[in-house]
Amino acid sequence: MEEIKTGVYICHCGLNIAGVVNVEDVAKYAATLPSVVIAREYRYMCSDPGQDLIRNDIKKLGINRVVVASCSPRMHEPTFRKTVADAGLNPYLYEHANIREHCSWVHDDKELATKKAKDLVRAAVRRVYRHEPLVVKEVPLNPNVLVVGGGIAGMQAALDIADGHHKVYLVEKDPSIGGHMIQLDRTFPTLDCSECILTPKMSDVGHHPFIELLAYSEVEEVSGSIGNFKVKVRKKARHIDESKCIGCSVCEEKCPWKTDSEFEMGLAKRKAVYIPFAQAIPHLAVVDPDLCAYIKSDGKKCGACIKACEAQAITPETLLKQTDEIVEFDVGTIIVATGYDQFDPSVIPQYGYGRYDNVVTGLHFERMTCAAGPTGGKVLLKDGRQPASMALVHCVGSRDQNYHEYCSRVCCMYALKYAHLAKELTKADVYQFYIDMRCFGEGYEEFYKRLSEEGVNFIRGKVARITDEALTDEEKGKLVVISEDTLLGKLVRVPVDMVILCCALEPRSDVEKVGSLFGINRRADGFFLERHVKLDPVATPTEGVFIAGCCEGPRDIPDTVAQAEATAAKALSLISRGVVTTEAAISTVDEDICHGCGRCEEICDFHAPKVTSKNGKLVSTINEALCKGCGACAVICPTGAISIKHFTQDEILAQVAALTEVS
């Protein structure tokens, strides 16, 4: 057998480790251990000169086992594995001892901490001795990408990938793409018309040769793992012939059945057969089976649209017989961009939403100011008058431990936007009730200054109550907003005609279901969990699944687009590499001991073990492409036939024995 020559490297990590642990002592100790031919200590092992120490020792001293005692392996095990691999040594002949998070950071007693560090190093040396070289395999990665959600985030990601000439399946649950952004009128701080900047992108998506748009569809099932996901999508029945519909809207005109329009936030009605909005993509009609009298009466009532449609896209066949379609396809990466819901302020009784006609939310106001909207761009009270005074209430459902503790990030800015629009479209006096003004982005603070110049009244105080009970003549017929003006130190009662509540952005109501479909966890605040808040914000702990936009937390359009592009970059990087490296530290079955009981197959979340007949005997075989090395099968195996490479019983027991030795 080859002689084992171990190199041990103790990192100072500045004062992080050296401030508590006597690193020189530990290095001296390490040099005395069996198999160790060189032991060094250095200020920053992860730095280039630090890594050079290892590389040179491998080349010049013939080191064939390496131990670095430093921070958590989560930080730098990958770094040093790469260092070792660069010098020509198999990266699995490396062991990482944590003498920072597990030692210097949690102990005050220097003597005891140094002793503990020595114990940890001894155990690492004992274990690395038993490491075997492991081979990392590569599996081809399917270059197709699934993007879930057709809002600005999903569309941007899809376009970036499709422009790279790779196929994207874009699945959107609503009949049209556009998300919430298409509902917005102007966007801060430039006051660009949202529809004007978004519709070209929507059109691109609709026509892109590399994007297959599955609108009015939802993902039903996902299996597999990075590089090879199998996806099942339910295409909901529109009850029209998509190949014939030209989107002329005559069916909508003739249909007599009405309900509140979801797109117009209830400010207008839509019909049972409708095109969601003028710029909808796909530009196709859709029939609401819960409202359509023909469908509900099984063909006995109405049928006005059938007669009206000149393209004959609506027929008794499509209305009564058309069913949902299941579409299946394979992709290598998934990008989830499912967006947000607007907080429903009816749970805050003090604000009177739902009780008073003229207390509205932000999205309502967007539809009102939009020139193509239900009021033709006029700001109107319920009774049709123009408001002479308006109030904006910040932090409705945000920064409030009774609802959502987080700040929704965009409300200060859109409140300023509404104040501006109110000034532009009406002669109203505008009162803005804020706690703080969060204007962090490009042009944001300047926008705030502009609003001051426009004569908006800023009152610093969280609104306690909105009431229609008048105490003075001035207040009669008005909505009275009650708050403390904290800067004046006085209670204020401000009578206004209309109140806009700046509501929180919250996770979608189906976020739990969607999360479990794609294996995405959620944070404490309910939004999807990223892999690392600062350094890996669009990846999730599940490899190959990325998140972008407001499904990860409230954010403005620039940040959403940047994130979407980041997920596209991640996907394109994987596609460009073309392969996925499999985990090397995976399960392996000793077929002599295995008697094919199948418990490993039952317990595995990744469907890696499969019991099959081999040479007349039932044995389990591990699919190396799927196995993640979690160890569940090894634990459950009743005969001990399964072991995990790199974590064999022999290695672990040796490590434990080393730790428990008296030094």
Next chain:
Amino acid sequence: MEISSPYKEATDVILEAGGEPLKLCYQCGLCTAICPWNLVRNFLVRRIMHEAQLGTTDFGSEDVWTCVTCRACVQLCPRGVEIIDVMRAVRRAVANLGIGVIPDALRISAKNIAGVGNPFGEAPEKRNDWVKDLNVKDFALGTEILYFPCCVPSYDPDAKTVARAIAAIFNKLEVDYGIISTEAKCCGESIRKAGHEDTFQSLAQNNIGLFCSSGVKTVIVSSPHCYHTFKNEYPELGGKFEVIHITQYLASLIDEGKLKLSNKMNKKVIYSDPCYLGRHNDIYDEPRKILQSIPGVELIEFPDARADGLCCGGGGGRIWMDTPKGERFSDIRVEQAAAKGADIIAIACPYCFLNYRDSVLSMGKAETIQVKDVAELVAETIV
């Protein structure tokens, strides 16, 4: 120019006295805006929090004793600041260190409570005199329920009717109950809120010792203040009992069909949610169920009811302090009740009882509006 500098020592005193919650306040001002005091005068709750944060609290100000602990602010606070605890801590600092002035009326009541176990300064031996000719037995080991009336119905000549009504109901329904000996003292809830922590501890120890040695398992109370402290504050001091408010008890008897109210009472009754039943302990429905079970009663609601209900002004020890006319919450309530055409204001708290009766009298409305405890209405209509 008046310059203020942070004074850490004062903040430390308040923090040590239980004021830790003040650190969370982010000065949004919601508390000030919702506080009922701002209906009648200026009271900047938010500023008091900030002054405590900086240590510039004016311990001599009357603001120290203003809070009625009604919980309207705590209920809505976006940071979850226990504002009542901060008010109590400031008061405790004054009471312990003598760095401010305790209002006279409060000082006298506090002295009485500490001395003879009740705020009126009446003899302890007279605590059970409200019984008079009624058949009420002493609580003994094995008695199922202890009825604890609260100092107000025990001693106040008008409020005695509430205790007597409850005793009459229990007797009619043959409830196995008794009253504790005259060694019992005030529950201590309000004097604790008024910053007299040592007095509270001594009262609690006395009562817990007495209840335990008498074998008390279940206590029915007529005051939401006794309810609050027995249920929420006594357990950590060793007093773990099952605590029930009389309205909860009567409502459950109605549910079980054991209490029938058959005598008609054709009146418009408006119910005032006591702060310590409602906002402090989430009990809103039981008293209403009882009133709706009285035949002929039309139950009406105040414009701000339930969790938004206006305090009568009696909590936080203010029941013993003077509130000038024009600043009395109960006056506002009586106006609201009259505007709604109410015949009877139904209450479920002895402090509300005293305050509303006072207001009705001083506003000259005694001919048109009566103030009755829910228990009294039950006693009048029980068959």
